[in-house]
Amino acid sequence: MIIKKKLIKQNEERKKENLIGKVFSKRITRKKFLVDSLILSLGGLFLGNCKSSNNVKKDKRIIVIGAGISGLAAAYTLNNAGYEVIVLEARNRIGGRIKTINFNGFKMDAGASWIHGTTNNPLYAFTQENNITTIATYADPSYLYDVDGSEITYDDWKEVEKNLEYLCDKAYDYPEKSLEEVSDIVEHQLSLSDRMRRLYYGAVRTEYEIPDGGDGKELSSIVLISNDSFPGDNVLFPDGMEKVTAALAKGLDIRLNRFVTKINYESDSIEIFYTDSSNVKDKISPYSNGDFSSLSNEKMVKADIVIVTLPVGVLKRNIVRFVPELPSYKVEAIERITTGSMNKVFLYFEKSFWPDDGYFFEYFKEDYENMMVFESFSTMGIKNILLAFLAGKQSRMAEKEDIPTVKELVMNELKSMFGTSIPEPKDIYKTSWYTDPFALGSYPHIPPGSNLSFADKIAEPIDNRVFFVGDSTTSDYLSTAHGAYISGISAANKIINL
DSSP states (O other): OOOSSBBBBOOOOOHTTTTHHHHHOOOOOOOTHHHHHHHHHTTOOOTTTOOOSSOOOOEEEEEEEEHHHHHHHHHHHHTTTOOOEEEEOOSSSBTOOOOOOEEHHHHHEOOOOOOOOOOOOOOHHHHHHHOOOOOEOOSSEEEEEESOOOOHHHHHHHHHHHHHHHHHHHHTTOSSBHHHHHHHHHHHTTHHHHHHHHHHHHIIIIIIIIIHTTTGGBGGGGGGGGOOSSSOEEEEOTTOOOHHHHHHHOOOOEESSSEEEOOOOOSSOOOOEEEEETTTTTGBTTTBOOOOOTTTOOOOEESEEEEOOHHHOOOOOOOOSSSOOOOHHHEEHHHHHEOOOOEEEEEESSSSSSSOSSSEEOOOOOOGGOOOEEEOOGGOOOOOOOEEEEEEEHHHHHHHHSSHHHHHHHHHHHHHHHOOTTTOOOOEOOOOOOOOOTTTTEEEOOOOOOOOOHHHHOOOBBTTTEESSSTTSSSSSTTOOOHHHHHHHHHHHHHTOO
């Protein structure tokens, strides 16, 4: 998820007025950050530091399905408490949707990359305890460009912010409608000029649709009034977010390339069936359900407790069979949470051509439904890389296209902002999370007509034997790395306190 607040750099008065993120600071005040209650709900144990006083092995074997941040957090906590823990991971690496790549000598996060808020954030506390370097990133200054290539003025953006504030307020009146529907209602009420209408819809695109990984018709209006962050800075990882998962994984029994096909929890011992991932990964698609019932080379391991960290996109496709079938309330909850599509396109240039002090760059074109957001890493000392964020239909389309086509798509946007004479990138890398067989989406969001309570229903354990964790299992921090981390710690502490 990308930062949901940004302002253009126009003049020094903006800093004096301290208007950065005005709309979003208002949203934050609407949600209490009950950290003390959270810690109490986790059994009174300090998050991420739950070591057993005597480190005696407990008599229960626990299988964790998935070595993403939620599974690793759960396994880390239980291992420290003395339990026998085995992690089965379908990929040939740990991290799940945290994936750090080496892009022309620089560490870039192809998946999750931010910690959203550092104050009282348990995940940020873990990074500090483990001496993992982070760097604060800000929305200001950002550069926004109009259709004629000129910078959008500060006064114009103040007007856009005012309209967004009104939009957020009206969302309370239409919780069952889509973001697109409420945006249209507000636009009609405001009677905007053609230019301000374009800026308004462009801002909806960049401030809500892209960060939430969907087009307006795919998202509930709830995204306007919910907040999943902690207070404080948003931080990135100059050495890659893989540092976090590596610290959590240290000393754990992690078995890679194990794709779980069935979880049988009807007897005293839970039976987890799995096969080599190479047997199934080419059969999994977001467009069809796979049939793995005929696999003859399945292996099985038994456990007393299983922790399921499967992304909601995988759960929705019934790729992993549960015996007996999941309770109807949980099946409904899984159906009522949607998986989003947000992809990244990294571009490496021989020389930068964008303002060195800028964090984000956006082009407010007529076709605002296909806007994208560009992030620069210049303020982190990386001068040659730009990152484009694509979401929704545009993101899914880009996954199907080859690199030259995607490069042309992204470069046309850059040329509209910086002129046709800008250089071509020397290298390009695109992500494909929607068609990734072990993700089937970037991160979850709430579709129209649904609500956040379904995330909590996904999280409910079955008979305190089958636990569910991940970024789709928390109504407070849906779709965030810290939400996934907290869910893993929470499940582990519940098991410890059984």
